[in-house]
Amino acid sequence: MRRGEREGAEGRQPGSPAPGGKASREEPLDGAAAGRRSTESEVYDDGTNTFFWRAHTLTVLFSLTCVLGYVTLLEETPQDTAYNTKRGIVASILVFLCFGVTQAKDGPFSRPHPAYWRFWLCVSVVYELFLIFILFQTVQDGRQFLKYLDPRLGVPLPERDYGGNCLIYDADNKTDPFHNVWDKLDGFVPAHFIGWYLKTLMIRDWWMCTIVSVMFEFLEYSLEHQLPNFSECWWDHWIMDVLVCNGLGIYCGMKTLEWLSLKTYKWQGLWNIPTYKGKMKRIAFQFTPYSWVRFEWKPASSLRRWLAVCGIILVVRPAAPRAWPLGRGRPPPTLLCPQFLLAELNTFYLKFVLWMPPEHYLVLLRLVFFVNVGGVAMREIYDFMDDPTLHKKLGQQAWLVAAITATELLIVVKYDPHTLTLSLPFYIAQCWTLGSVLALTWTVWRFFLRDITLRYKETRRQKQQSRDDQGRADGAVDGGVDSRPPGPDDPSGPEEAESEGAPAPH
Numbered sequence: 001m002r003r004g005e006r007e008g009a010e011g012r013q014p015g016s017p018a019p020g021g022k023a024s025r026e027e028p029l030d031g032a033a034a035g036r037r038s039t040e041s042e043v044y045d046d047g048t049n050t051f052f053w054r055a056h057t058l059t060v061l062f063s064l065t066c067v068l069g070y071v072t073l074l075e076e077t078p079q080d081t082a083y084n085t086k087r088g089i090v091a092s093i094l095v096f097l098c099f100g101v102t103q104a105k106d107g108p109f110s111r112p113h114p115a116y117w118r119f120w121l122c123v124s125v126v127y128e129l130f131l132i133f134i135l136f137q138t139v140q141d142g143r144q145f146l147k148y149l150d151p152r153l154g155v156p157l158p159e160r161d162y163g164g165n166c167l168i169y170d171a172d173n174k175t176d177p178f179h180n181v182w183d184k185l186d187g188f189v190p191a192h193f194i195g196w197y198l199k200t201l202m203i204r205d206w207w208m209c210t211i212v213s214v215m216f217e218f219l220e221y222s223l224e225h226q227l228p229n230f231s232e233c234w235w236d237h238w239i240m241d242v243l244v245c246n247g248l249g250i251y252c253g254m255k256t257l258e259w260l261s262l263k264t265y266k267w268q269g270l271w272n273i274p275t276y277k278g279k280m281k282r283i284a285f286q287f288t289p290y291s292w293v294r295f296e297w298k299p300a301s302s303l304r305r306w307l308a309v310c311g312i313i314l315v316v317r318p319a320a321p322r323a324w325p326l327g328r329g330r331p332p333p334t335l336l337c338p339q340f341l342l343a344e345l346n347t348f349y350l351k352f353v354l355w356m357p358p359e360h361y362l363v364l365l366r367l368v369f370f371v372n373v374g375g376v377a378m379r380e381i382y383d384f385m386d387d388p389t390l391h392k393k394l395g396q397q398a399w400l401v402a403a404i405t406a407t408e409l410l411i412v413v414k415y416d417p418h419t420l421t422l423s424l425p426f427y428i429a430q431c432w433t434l435g436s437v438l439a440l441t442w443t444v445w446r447f448f449l450r451d452i453t454l455r456y457k458e459t460r461r462q463k464q465q466s467r468d469d470q471g472r473a474d475g476a477v478d479g480g481v482d483s484r485p486p487g488p489d490d491p492s493g494p495e496e497a498e499s500e501g502a503p504a505p506h
Contacts, residue, residue, distance in 0.1 A: 108380060216344060354415070
């Protein structure tokens with residue numbers, strides 16, 4: 001949670017006027033006093049409150065009422081039932097979005113405007129309700145229902161193969177020996193790069209992004225027996241995907257994260273900046289974060305964080321649907337893959353079972369949707385994991401993303417149960433079983449056996465140290481009584497002892 005938003009819980013939101021109606025500079029406070037974590041940047045805000053930041057609930061309500069009154073009183077209702085149904089559904093969605101944008105609870109982000117993120121929160125609700133509606137239809141009705149959105153949908157798609165000739169230099173082709181390489185350079189290459197750049201900004205960790213990238217390529221290898229379109233060339237897997245597209249996207253994303261972590265977050269009202277250059281710079285920076293929090297996942301530090309990271313991998317933003325069959329190829333069983341691939345593969349699953357071509361605008365809209373909600377969900381999950389005393393429940397956007405991912409999986413299971421029950425080749429099952437056993441073994445050793453061993457060693461060390469301390473103490477007492485040199489007043493022998501009235505020892 002950003003510093004300004006924590007202040008909002010105490011009565012002031014970021015960008016709102018300072019107490020007393022005067023704009024005052026927000027001075028950096030001690031981290032404990034301000035509640036700011038060590039990984040969070042300091043923020044300076046002059047507290048300027050403009051028309052851009054004020055609530056406009058009455059304005060939106062009045063405008064919405066005027067539009068509905070115009071449609072009711074002045075516009076003639078068409079006699080087309082299908083058209084009226086579509087328009088009624090769209091109007092209902094728009095009214096809900098207007099309510100949510102003005103009344104929904106703010107999330108962790110406030111730039112470029114909190115209303116922007118409230119809008120995507122409401123879109124998440126609408127999308128989840130749409131998925132539930134599709135889930136309750138028959139397979140045929142669900143596919144044909146999409147014709148109401150686009151008449152071109154609802155028909156089986158042709159199949160396309162990305163494998164075949166894997167020669168980088170084809171000497172038999174005198175015209176273009178590198179035709180195999182050029183064939184793979186389609187529009188999804190920049191989509192891979194942009195997708196991994198944005199995914200890096202969400203996860204904010206190089207190791208996690210690299211593991212996700214490499215594991216997905218291993219998954220494609222594992223699914224070649226069921227998905228001919230996953231049968232790519234080795235250089236397409238490891239050079240074009242992992243090194244070029246994914247690797248370059250991760251590198252650029254990490255450089256952007258480095259710049260954001262070093263940036264000074266000092267905010268002034270636009271009309272308080274004297275120069276036009278400063279005003280333009282302020283407008284551009286409106287589309288950057290209000291403050292920055294460096295993510296420190298530390299998955300091996302505790303069992304709770306380890307399970308949280310595994311859960312985060314479950315809801316990673318889907319990739320561009322490049323290698324999915326456009327025909328009747330078999331989608332992979334979900335149980336084949338690690339959990340993070342669930343959301344990654346839902347793009348391909350839905351496109352397959354609902355007969356959507358990869359270039360369709362609905363596929364693109366879904367990717368844009370996950371780009372906007374994925375970052376918010378990731379931040380809410382990190383806050384819930386890293387600071388459970390302040391964030392006692394999972395954030396609203398993270399909750400919706402998890403629900404959407406689960407609903408998409410249920411649609412796939414219902415629309416194609418035969419594919420999900422196909423038996424695996426023995427060597428594929430062996431590889432996934434071995435990997436699962438290794439991961440489980442490491443988890444048990446790291447968080448149970450290792451801790452028990454360390455506690456046992458520490459107990460033994462403390463007991464040994466206690467015995468040594470007791471032995472030294474006893475030795476010091478014995479040495480002080482038996483070997484203490486006689487003083488001038490001490491009896492020096494039997495004669496002196498008898499002279500003082502004490503019997504001499506025999």
